[in-house]
Amino acid sequence: DTGVSQDPRHKITKRGQNVTFRCDPISEHNRLYWYRQTLGQGPEFLTYFQNEAQLEKSRLLSDRFSAERPKGSFSTLEIQRTEQGDSAMYLCASSTGTGGPEAFFGQGTRLTVV
Amino acid sequence: DAKTTQPNSMESNEEEPVHLPCNHSTISGTDYIHWYRQLPSQGPEYVIHGLTSNVNNRMASLAIAEDRKSSTLILHRATLRDAAVYYCILLKNYGQNFVFGPGTRLSVLP
Numbered sequence A: 001d002t003g004v005s006q007d008p009r010h011k012i013t014k015r016g017q018n019v020t021f022r023c024d025p026i027s028e029h030n031r032l033y034w035y036r037q038t039l040g041q042g043p044e045f046l047t048y049f050q051n052e053a054q055l056e057k058s059r060l061l062s063d064r065f066s067a068e069r070p071k072g073s074f075s076t077l078e079i080q081r082t083e084q085g086d087s088a089m090y091l092c093a094s095s096t097g098t099g100g101p102e103a104f105f106g107q108g109t110r111l112t113v114v
Numbered sequence B: 001d002a003k004t005t006q007p008n009s010m011e012s013n014e015e016e017p018v019h020l021p022c023n024h025s026t027i028s029g030t031d032y033i034h035w036y037r038q039l040p041s042q043g044p045e046y047v048i049h050g051l052t053s054n055v056n057n058r059m060a061s062l063a064i065a066e067d068r069k070s071s072t073l074i075l076h077r078a079t080l081r082d083a084a085v086y087y088c089i090l091l092k093n094y095g096q097n098f099v100f101g102p103g104t105r106l107s108v109l110p
Helices: none
Strands: A005-006 A012-015 A018-024 A031-037 A045-048 A053-057 A065-068 A077-078 A090-097 A109-113 B009-013 B018-025 B031-037 B045-050 B061-064 B069-076 B085-090 B104-109
Touching: A005 A090, A012 A018, A018 A109, A031 A077, A031 B045, A045 A065, A077 A090, A109 B009, A109 B061, B009 B018, B018 B085, B018 B104, B031 B061, B045 B069, B069 B085
Parallel strands: A012 A109, B009 B104
Antiparallel strands: A005 A018, A018 A077, A031 A045, A031 A090, A045 A053, A065 A077, A090 A109, B018 B069, B031 B045, B031 B085, B061 B069, B085 B104
16 A cells, blocks of 8 residues: 555646646545645645545635545545635545544645646 | 644754653543654654553654643654654544644754
8 A cells, every 4th residue: 555645746727727636545544634734834624524425624615625535435626716825735634534543644736826 | 622732843953852742731531642743845644642641652652641731742862854843633532633733843953
């Protein structure tokens, strides 16, 4: 197992365009998280899934953001009509989801909106 | 949600022990204490976690106060590769999202 994989690693887009990021969690991890991190700050929670069910969404996740996890495996995070304020590192993590376990994070996707 | 407070930054000399403190005075009985670290340009990395008893693993030790209102992450011999931001996080047994604070930026001096 190679850990949590995120694609792409870097994305530059023009303001107003839509972007989609993919996260492949560790196999058999039923919990998957999305976080956003700006320079000098700790990661901010966006949303998490238990299998295919999206159980919690942060108020940071505006209606321009949507996340899916079809079939409880990989997940996608889409941002529509990107704004410069969306520029950040988007991190994905997975865990087994029970007993206060550790989460494993991917390397992240760095989004730059120009 | 129970919150944690950590110093903004700390310095250590290489090969010396480092004690990173975390206060969590509003911790509840079901909160696990987790530590993660984030190296430059990397995602956060799990370091250690515990509930009540002190814990040791190959990376670090976790010392938990008897009243559980504070904990200390101990790196026994700091190396340059330990320079990172260290986050102390509380997580309930049944799991929830990880709430990261600003963490402690550890600098290791050669």
